[in-house]
Amino acid sequence: MKGLFRRIVAVTAVFVLIFCAMAISPSAASADISIRIDATSYSQDDQITAEVYFPRAYKKISSLDMSLLYDSQKLEFVSMKQGKDLRRARDKQTNGEVYSEYAGDPGKINWSLAGGNNYEFSGIFSTIVFKVKSYANHGSSKLSLKINNAVNSGFVNMTNDVNVSGASFTILRNSMNDIDCKLNKAGTGYIITDYTCATYDTVILSDTYKGLPIVGIDYAAFLNHAEIKKLVLPSTLEYIGKESFMGCSGITELVIPDNVTSIYEGAFRQCDGLKSLSLPLGLVTIGVNAFFGCPFLTSVELPFTLKTLGKGAFENCTLLNTVKISKNTTVGANAFKACSDNLKFISVANNTRLNNYIKSSGIKASVEIVKDLSHGTVANIAGQEYTKSEVIPAVTITLTSGEKVVLGKDYKVVCRNNIEIGTAKAYIVGINSYGEGYVKQFKIVCKHKNVTKKVSKAATCTRTGNYIVTCNLCGNKTNEVIPATGHTGDGKWVIEKRPTISTTGSKYMLCKVCKARAKTEIIAKAYPDVNGDKLINSADALIVLRHAVGLASEINTDEKFMNADTNGDNKVNSMDALTILRIAVGLVRL
Incomplete structure (x- = not known):
């Protein structure tokens, strides 16, 4: 029995491996x-x-x-x-x-x-x-x-x-082939003005058009395109125009991109198939009737950055029963008219704007109170190091109540523009038993730790050169001065001026690289103690005379020759011997 079981397991494993191999390739x-x-x-x-x-x-x-x-x-x-x-x-x-x-x-x-x-x-x-x-x-x-x-x-x-x-x-199908666009007034981006296809159920819009970002969707651009079931909006989008997607009843899930700050009047009115809605942090305005008549929406979390919720914004969303809303949001008349009879708002205590709306509208709604994360401070976020990946900084929250809050349990950190070098934004958002939040900016900088240097101009003996220094992480290029190398002597002194007993001389050495003068030195006055006994007398004169007539002498180095050559004429002869004798008897003073 055990053997049969093992065979069954083995056969099963083989089939699993075959299936995996087929799935891979x-x-x-x-x-x-x-x-x-x-x-x-x-x-x-x-x-x-x-x-x-x-x-x-x-x-x-x-x-x-x-x-x-x-x-x-x-x-x-x-x-x-x-x-x-x-x-x-x-x-x-x-x-x-x-x-x-x-x-x-x-x-x-x-x-x-x-x-x-x-x-x-x-x-x-x-x-x-x-x-x-x-x-x-x-x-x-x-x-x-x-x-x-x-x-x-x-x-x-x-x-x-x-x-x-x-x-x-x-x-x-590339949906960008089915749209018309116009350039915005600033000339920095494009606005979609019309969608010209009525056949395909998937619309995926790219971030760019003719090399510039798509920043807006114009009035009624996608009006009544009920055939659209899947919609992917450009991540570069900044606003969604009036009635732009009104009547797009096939859309069931909608994610508004992170950079959108305004959704205008009737933008998604009567998208009556919509079941899921995700709104971005940073959204400021939802216009009049923006989501009017979306009956299958059951819950909405309005970001704490939302300032204005227009009249009738979620009117006739008949199944809408849960709304998280900020104390910062002004609620327009009838914004939640004809929603679920069990409508519940989630908000912080003493939300005057919400309380006034509930009283004035006469709707039946309950309010679930959560703690206010914004009753406190968030320390400034230090500059973060560029890594080519998303940067999520640590934040320090100090509540006035003294309570400690825990990342992931009480709050989350959501960042924008947090990959590239520059200024990023962090949203610190209350979750679960907390509401409200903070907005903080921080810098992302590259420390250029790993660089490549390339010589663009070589240094010479007398002139500086230049490196182009390229950061291997961010690609930033800077210039770095290469110091002049200085002269390197060739080791051969050239006598420029020979010394005498009354004047100094000079000598120089050439640079072995550029052949310019590398060094110049003063040669001390001649001191005709030729035999080195620290006396100048007839013995020195005799050595000079012997050298002059070609007899062996002690004048066998440049230094001794220059000391014996008392008049600096590059000759050692009887004239020098006579001068030495005159020095010896005190007729010439050194």
Whole structure:
């Protein structure tokens, strides 16, 4: 019985492994050569990176002729790069192998590898980049491989024995092809003015249009497009205009992007399929009737940054039963008229604006009181170090009540613009038993710890040079002075002026790099104690005379020669001997 159980477990494990392998790369596990791609779906204008690769070692290939086939009506060839694994295999060949690649025929890329008798490689053969054409038909597409010829090192044709697998993917419609835009007055961004398609249920709007951010959606741009079921708005969006999505009854989930500060009148009126609504911190205004008649909304959390909630903003949201609202929000007339009979507001105590609204409107509603996180202070946030990733700073909250609050239990920190260098914003938001919050700014700076220096101007002996210093993290470039190197003497003194017994001399040394003068020194006056006995007398004169007539003498160094050359004429002769004698008898004073 135990043996049967083990066999069942083993068989089950095998099926699990097979399923996992198929999920990772369908049919690639059994193929000799495969195609893998970086995603399973692409929008029009997207790029596709495809790799032709060998899942396992492929040995003793003499020649291989192979084609990759693609739909040229949908895809445009961009570039191709030989794989590093193939390059390694080719480097081992020593007998005149031939390799070629050709992508000039639309719909086909061809490779030819020949002349080798023992190619052995696995891994990446080639990396190809395609672009999905702007108006490519959406739907399924594929890349496939075809083996035109394959021969092993024994010159046996094995074309039909090479197993290949391709890659399938889906092309999605790029909604940016279906919109009209206008430039805003400042010329810094675009505003969507019209959506011209009525066929597709998914609308994904990019952040940019013609190189600039999309910042707004104009009046009635998507009015009554009930076919839209999924809507993704640009993250760069700053406002949503009047009646822009009114009557879009197919939308069930709506996430308003982080940078939106204003939702104008009737923007999502009668989006009667809407069940989930997420509003961003930083939102300031919700206009009149903005979400009027969204009957399936059950709960809404209004951010503590919201200042104005317009008249009838959530009127006729008949299932709306929970609303978290800030003491900072002014509530317009009928904002929650005809909502659920069990409507409950979550707010801090003494919310005068909310209490006045409830009294004046006559609606039936209860209020759940939460603690006020804003009764206290938040310490200034120190500058944060740039990391190329999101920066979430630690914050210190001091409540006037003395209570301690815990991150994740009593409050959360939500940041904006907190990746790139510059000024970021932190929202400290009360959660669970707390409401309200704080807004703090902080700086993100790069400390340039890891840099690369490149000489843009070399230093010379007398002039400074320059480094271009590039931060390897943020790319910031600065200039750094390279000090002048200074002269390096060549070690050879040149006598410029010879000393005499009454005047000093001078000498200089040239720089071995630039040949300019590196050093100049004063040579002391000549002191004709030629024999070094600290006396100047006839013995010194005799040495000079012997030197003058070519007899052996003690004048065998430059220093002794200059001391013996009393008149600095670069000669040692009887005139110098006479001068020495005159010094000896006191006729000449040194």
